[in-house]
Amino acid sequence: xxxxxxxxxxxxxxxxxxxxxxGDRILIGASGGKDSTALIEYFAFRKLRKDADFDFTALHIQxxxxxxIPEGIRNLFDEWNVDFKHIEIDxxxxxxxxxxxxxxxxxxxxxxxxxxxxxxxxYNKVALGHHIDDILATVIxxxxxxxxxxxxxxxxxxxxxxxxxxxxLCYTPEDVIIERAKEMGYFGFTCTCNYQDNSGRKAARDKLxxxxxxxxxxxxxxxxxxxxxxPEYLP
Numbered sequence: 001x002x003x004x005x006x007x008x009x010x011x012x013x014x015x016x017x018x019x020x021x022x023g024d025r026i027l028i029g030a031s032g033g034k035d036s037t038a039l040i041e042y043f044a045f046r047k048l049r050k051d052a053d054f055d056f057t058a059l060h061i062q063x064x065x066x067x068x069i070p071e072g073i074r075n076l077f078d079e080w081n082v083d084f085k086h087i088e089i090d091x092x093x094x095x096x097x098x099x100x101x102x103x104x105x106x107x108x109x110x111x112x113x114x115x116x117x118x119x120x121x122x123y124n125k126v127a128l129g130h131h132i133d134d135i136l137a138t139v140i141x142x143x144x145x146x147x148x149x150x151x152x153x154x155x156x157x158x159x160x161x162x163x164x165x166x167x168x169l170c171y172t173p174e175d176v177i178i179e180r181a182k183e184m185g186y187f188g189f190t191c192t193c194n195y196q197d198n199s200g201r202k203a204a205r206d207k208l209x210x211x212x213x214x215x216x217x218x219x220x221x222x223x224x225x226x227x228x229x230x231p232e233y234l235p
Contacts, residue, residue: 006180009172010042017154019127019166020046022053026166027123029114030058030084032069034181035129037076039169041184043127044080056127057083059117061110063090073186089113115161124163131169131177133208136222140211141204151226171223173216 003011014020028043030036036058043056058077060069068086069077077084089109118126130152138151154170169177181187212218 004180006038006172006176007042007045009176010039010168013154013168013171017166017170019125019155019168020054024054024056024125025123026054026056026125026127027114027118027121028056028058028127029110029129030060030069031129032060032073033129034177034187035131035169035174037073037186038172038177038180039127039129040077040082041080041180041186042168044082047081055083057085057123059085059087059114061113062086062088063110076184076186085117087113087117115158115163118163119161125166126163127166127168129169130167131172131174132219132223133174133205135167135170136219137201137204137208139222139226140207141200144204145200171220173219175214175216 020026026043028036028040030040040058046052047054047056062068069084074084114126117123135151139149142148142150152167154167156165158165178187208219212222
């Protein structure tokens with residue numbers, strides 16, 4: 001049976017950026033949403049290949065602002081033989097006096113816990129579920145708000161942790177993930193936190209859709225443009 005289209009896109013990213021290497025122990029951030037679940041699905045089925053030589057664990061960081069992994073997602077993890085871990089943290093309790101609760105703070109705390117867990121338990125890589133739309137929206141947001149050309153990259157070796165961040169969905173458009181999630185029955189879970197404040201990112205995503213018309217090829221061109229920079233023709 002041929003691989004699903006989404007697997008082919010992830011395979012290409014894994015090959016191009018050497019995201020999965022011999023002997024890797026990879027920790028995947030599991031939110032219960034479509035993106036991380038699609039990533040975990042891929043890893044589970046990649047482990048079935050004869051040449052698989054890596055291990056992975058899915059870790060859910062639960063805060064007081066989000067519920068546990070939905071039962072349907074947990075059942076899929078069991079069906080896929082996924083090693084699943086769960087820890088709880090007090091996000092708001094970590095806020096300094098006078099600071100405002102936000103999505104950014106919550107995300108930063110969950111990311112920190114992933115990295116700490118990876119370091120303490122011998123994982124050399126942490127896989128995140130950012131897809132090509134996230135990466136391109138970040139380009140637009142950083143350019144307009146920070147006046148810099150930067151984004152989340154497919155592979156990043158951290159300086160403060162003995163861990164490398166990888167984003168195997170970097171070539172995968174969100175609509176491809178949605179199609180797969182609907183096909184496999186894990187579409188629909190979203191964050192219900194009352195502190196959501198993603199107006200800047202949402203505006204950037206709207207600009208990306210306006211710029212590309214939602215065309216997958218144009219998004220791919222924009223991504224590739226980040227790798228084909230000609231400094232001599234820039235101010």
